Amino acid sequence: xxxxxxxxxxxxxxxxxxxxxxxxxxxxxxxxxxxxxxxxxxxxxxxxxxxxxxxxxxxxxxxxxxxxxxxxxxxxxxxxxxxxxxxxxxxxxxxxxxxxxxxxxxxxxxxxxxxxxxxxxxxxxxxxxxxxxxxxxxxxxxxxxxxxxxxxxxxxxxxxxxxxxxxxxxxxxxxxxxxxxxxxxxxxxxxxxxxxxxxxxxxxxxxxxxxxxxxxxxxxxxxxxxxxxxxxxxxxxxxxxxxxxxxxxxxxxxxxxxxxxxxx
Amino acid sequence: xxxxxxxxxxxxxxxxxxxxxxxxxxxxxxxxxxxxxxxxxxxxxxxxxxxxxxxxxxxxxxxxxxxxxxxxxxxxxxxxxxxxxxxxxxxxxxxxxxxxxxxxxxxxxxxxxxxxxx
Numbered sequence: 001x002x003x004x005x006x007x008x009x010x011x012x013x014x015x016x017x018x019x020x021x022x023x024x025x026x027x028x029x030x031x032x033x034x035x036x037x038x039x040x041x042x043x044x045x046x047x048x049x050x051x052x053x054x055x056x057x058x059x060x061x062x063x064x065x066x067x068x069x070x071x072x073x074x075x076x077x078x079x080x081x082x083x084x085x086x087x088x089x090x091x092x093x094x095x096x097x098x099x100x101x102x103x104x105x106x107x108x109x110x111x112x113x114x115x116x117x118x119x120x121x122x123x124x125x126x127x128x129x130x131x132x133x134x135x136x137x138x139x140x141x142x143x144x145x146x147x148x149x150x151x152x153x154x155x156x157x158x159x160x161x162x163x164x165x166x167x168x169x170x171x172x173x174x175x176x177x178x179x180x181x182x183x184x185x186x187x188x189x190x191x192x193x194x195x196x197x198x199x200x201x202x203x204x205x206x207x208x209x210x211x212x213x214x215x216x217x218x219x220x221x222x223x224x225x226x227x228x229x230x231x232x233x234x235x236x237x238x239x240x241x242x243x244x245x246x247x248x249x250x251x252x253x254x255x256x257x258x259x260x261x262x263x264x
Numbered sequence: 265x266x267x268x269x270x271x272x273x274x275x276x277x278x279x280x281x282x283x284x285x286x287x288x289x290x291x292x293x294x295x296x297x298x299x300x301x302x303x304x305x306x307x308x309x310x311x312x313x314x315x316x317x318x319x320x321x322x323x324x325x326x327x328x329x330x331x332x333x334x335x336x337x338x339x340x341x342x343x344x345x346x347x348x349x350x351x352x353x354x355x356x357x358x359x360x361x362x363x364x365x366x367x368x369x370x371x372x373x374x375x376x377x378x379x380x381x382x
Contacts, residue, residue, distance in 0.1 A: 061366070083366045087359050095363040102367070195359060 029056040029126060030105040032096035034089050035113035036063040039072055046076035048119040049111060053126070059099055060113070061092040069113075089177070090195035090204075097181070101190040109180035117178040121220040125180045133185040133213035134205070136171060137178035137220030146222050151237035159202060159244050166209050171217055175201045175244075178220050185213055194251060198240075203247035211256050271310030278303035298343060 031049050035042050042060065049058055060073035064086035074080050081095060093110060100108045107129050111117050121137060128135030139146040148156060156175065163171045175198070181189060188211055194203035208215055282299040285291040309316045309332070316328045325331045 079370070081366045081370045083362050085362060087362055091359050091363065095366055098363060099367060099370075 028105050029053070029107045029109070030096070030100045030103075031056045031058045031109050031111055031122070032093065032100070033058065033060045033073075033078070033111050033113050034063055034092035034096065035060050035065065035069050035073065036086060036092075037065045037067050037069060038113040039065075039067040039069050041115040042069050042113050043072045043076040045111065045113055045115055045119070046073055046078045049122065050077055052119040053122045056109075056122075056126075057105075059096055061096050063087060063089070063092040088195055088197070088200070090193055090200035093200055093204075094189065094193035094195070097186055097189040097193060100181075100186050105186065106183050107180060108186055110177055112177050116223050118221040118223070121178070121218075124218050125178060125220065128216055128218045129180055129182045131214070132216035133182045134208050134215045135180045136173060136176050136205070136215065136217045137222075138171075138173035138176060138217045139220065139222045140172045141219035144219070144221070151234040152240070155237045155241040155244070158241065159248075162248065163202070163205055163209070166206065167215050169216065171205065171215060173217065174205055176220075176222075177201060178222070188213065192254075194247065196243075196247060196250075198244045198247045199251070202244050203251045206248045206251040207254070210252060210254075268310055268313065271306060275303045275307035275310060279307070302339065 031053065033042070033045060033049075038045075046058055046060065049056070058078040060070070060078045060080045062070040062073070062080055062082040064083050070080045070082050081099060083092065083095060096108065096110070107126060109122060109126055111119065111122070117137070125135050125137050156173075159174050160170075160172050163174045177200075185208060188208065189204065192207055194200060194207070196203065205215060279300065282291065282296055282303065286293070286296040286300075313328075316332065320326075320328045320331050323331075
């Protein structure tokens with residue numbers, strides 16, 4: 001038993017399961033959906049993702065849900081990884097990156113479980129990986145129906161300017177959670193993915209840029225969340241900007257990974 | 265005189281309390297040592313206030329009480345920083361463990377499904 005296992009770099013089970021898929025497709029893809037108590041929308045999101053990107057595997061990271069999110073996701077045809085308690089989007093995403101790395105996926109795309117992201121854009125976000133390590137789906141483009149106003153808009157513009165400068169290329173929507181990662185980004189994020197608020201969006205981009213990854217963007221459609229969001233006023237925007245700046249500064253001070261790899 | 269007795273009492277109570285926590289294995293040595301040192305120092309200066317006055321005269325602090333407050337504050341801040349450090353480290357480790365548990369759980373289920381299929 002033991003010597004048989006030694007022949008494989010991956011656990012034998014996964015190896016067997018995916019060989020047929022790997023033979024057909026050059027780049028194995030994973031759609032990662034972090035979900036925390038999303039029983040109302042998760043099945044729909046998984047079904048739509050399968051419709052629009054049938055060749056991709058789907059992983060739902062159940063972030064300590066107390067409802068039946070996990071069962072519904074499984075029934076809809078996704079693989080489910082369940083965290084023992086809620087760790088936040090950042091922690092859930094790192095779990096997904098670890099999973100992607102260990103199972104040898106070459107591309108991973110993050111989609112929200114609340115139906116905010118349109119799976120019809122999956123192809124665009126994933127195809128962008130041909131010329132970049134990270135592709136961010138941006139809400140801000142001429143045809144977008146997404147509107148942000150007031151202080152919140154200024155905060156977002158300031159963030160976008162800062163990261164675009166760091167990146168030497170436009171990142172108009174750094175807080176977007178609709179994004180994809182290529183093999184180099186998967187390796188990096190499996191080791192280092194920030195768990196703090198805004199770290200998973202803004203902070204992770206800053207980490208990617210600092211480690212020399214190529215970040216690009218592509219326009220996507222985003223819907224307003226169905227459930228009510230608290231109103232965003234000036235104070236909220238100031239706090240938001242402060243926390244985002246902290247996320248950027250904290251990740252900018254971090255050491256970079258010159259030899260990326262096996263520590264995960 | 266009253267202040268002296270108060271100081272001695274406080275130091276002794278802290279010492280006994282920390283020591284009993286240590287003995288019962290609730291407190292770890294690395295934290296206990298700090299508090300024991302703390303109460304020891306308080307006890308020393310409560311018994312020999314002249315020592316405090318002597319130190320003050322050497323480094324040029326007019327009021328011995330000020331030196332006491334200053335040193336106490338610095339020590340407490342250091343303790344707070346140490347605790348934040350330990351807490352951050354543990355948070356990262358716990359999250360890491362949660363991630364591993366989730367992935368292992370998934371793997372276990374896959375193996376079970378595989379077994380049942382054979």
